[in-house]
Amino acid sequence: MAPKVEAKPKCKISASRKLSLKILLLARATEELEAEKAAREEAKVEYLGEKLPPLQLTGLNEDDLQKLCRQIHEKIEVVDEERYDCEAKVFKNNRDIHQLNLKVQDLGGKFKKPALRKVRVSADEMMKALFGSKNKGSMDLRSNLKSVKKEDIKQEKELTLEVGDWRKNVEAMSGMKGRKKMFDA
Incomplete structure (x- = not known):
């Protein structure tokens, strides 16, 4: 046997009756809102009366x-x-x-930041990552550094020794001869 499916009974209240009930509910709600507003105003006046009594300024x-x-x-x-x-x-x-x-x-959100890890990369691997397979030769960064020769260091020391004592230089420049040297240079 198949179970009986009971049909849902239709609402027995007419449309005009529903409308009149809705209007009554709205009217009741507005009355309650107005009563609430009046109660708030009354509480406000009472609070101000407690905190701030009327001033008596006459006869002071x-x-x-x-x-x-x-x-x-x-x-x-x-x-x-x-x-x-x-x-x-x-x-x-x-x-x-x-x-x-x-x-x-x-x-x-669906996006979650991954935890970053430190990665050690050699110069060759970094160049491959930057330039791709175009850079075939290995890049030795030390070969590009400027080399300093010992002869250059010796020449710099000799130049500093030639300048010598600064007092001698000042004495040579003093007087009119020194000024003439400055203009001639």
Whole structure:
């Protein structure tokens, strides 16, 4: 025997009834939103009434007014410090959220950075990698270095000895003769 498949019964509520229920639900939701807004405003007024009582300025002399101003300034400083602390917390939390979002994106992505390893490559292998098979001869980097001969070193020492003492050079250049030598050179 094949099992019976029961057909799903159609909704017995008419379209006009559905529409009227939807309108009633929306009206109820708007009423609740307005009541919530009024409750928030009432809580705000109550909080400000606690923190900031109404000022009594009539009948105060100058000293009392100055004291009152100092008290108000102290309260402002306390509130400003609290505001700064809250802003710093919000900024830190936003930065942390942003970093965590980046981490989630990195983890969710398909690309994964491979771990790099140190590889020792000789000069010949590096040249082959750079230029391919075009460079057939091996490249000996030491052969390209400049060689210094001992004769060059001896010549440099002789030149420094010829210059000699700097005082003699200054004495030779002193007076009009020295100036004439400078112009002649």
